[in-house]
Amino acid sequence: MSKQKEQSITVLIESPKGYRQKFDYEPESGRIKLSKLLPEGLMFPFDFGMIPETKGEDGDPLDIIVLAETGTFPGCLVDCRLIGALTADQTERDGKQIRNDRYIGVSEVSRQFANIKTLSDLPQDILPQLEAFFENYNTQAGKKFRVLERLETEAAYKLLNK
Template sequence: MSLNNVNAGRDVPNDFNVVIEIPMNADPIKYEVDKESGAIFVDRFMGTAMHYPCNYGYIPNTIADDGDPCDVLVITPFALIPGVVVRCRALGVLKMTDEAGGDSKILAVPVEKILPIYSHLQKVEDVQELTLRQIQHFFEHYKDLEKGKWVKVEGWEGPDAAKEEILAGVKNHESKGA
C-alpha cells in the first residue's frame, strides 16, 4: 500500500482522512511523508526540547498556503503510529504564519464511529483550555532554535474556518492537477 493512494476522505470537509506523521508526545523529531515515494522520512531533529502535544499529520490530496498538504493536529487518548490513516472531523484551526507564509493547523478528533468518547467535542471551545494553551505554546516556540525560522500564532478559529481551509486545500490540489 502506498500513502499516495489515500484520498482526502469520505465526506470532505465533514469526514476527512489524516495521515499521521508524528505521534503525540514523541521525541523531538520531525517526520514527513515523501510525496514521491510515500515513505516516511526524518525531516529534521528539532533543536528545542519539546514534544508534539497532539498527533500530527496531513490531509492527502490537499495543498495549503505553504504548498504542502493541509496540516492537522489529531487529539486522541493515545499516540498514533506514523503512517496510519485516521478518519477525522474538524473542531477548529490555529491560524499561523511562518517564514514560508500561511501555516495553519487544523484541530481535529477521530470521527465518532472510531472514537465515541470525544462526541462532546464539537468546536475549539469544547477542548480543555490547558490543551489549547499547550498546543499554542508548542507552535509559538518549536522553531525558536532554528536559524532563520520563525512563527507567528494568530489565534484559534472555529470549525467553519477549519472546513474552509480543508475545502480550499482540496480546490488548490485539483487546480494544480496533482
C-alpha cells in the same frame, strides 16, 4: 448541526504523540522519512500529520494535529472530524513570510474527546499549550510562528475547502 460540521476527513499521521522525531511523507516514494529530531524536552503533544490531496502556501499538504488519548504511528491513516483551525503566519529562516495554518481534528475513535465538536468545547488549557508548542517548535527551527486567529469548526471547513 450542518452536514459540513459532521464531515469526516482522513489524515495521514507523520509524527505521533509523544515522539521527538519529526517525520515527513514523501509523495515521490510513498514513504515516511525522518526529517529531524526535536530538542530534548520537546515532543509532539498529539499526533501531527497532514491532510492528503491539499496544498498550503508553503507547498506542502495542510498540517493537522489530531486529538486523541493515545498516539498512533507514522503512516497511520486516521478518520477525524475537524473542530477548528489556527490561522498563522510563519517567518522562515530567510525572512520570507508565509501563511502556515494548523488544523485541529479529533480522532473518530477517541473516547476522551468524543464530545468535543468545536474549539470552544476543549478544556481551556489545551489551545494555549498547542499554540506555545507550535511557537517553540518553530523557534527551535530558526523560524517564527505567530497565531493570527482561532477558527471554529464551520470557519475551519470553509478555509479547508477554499
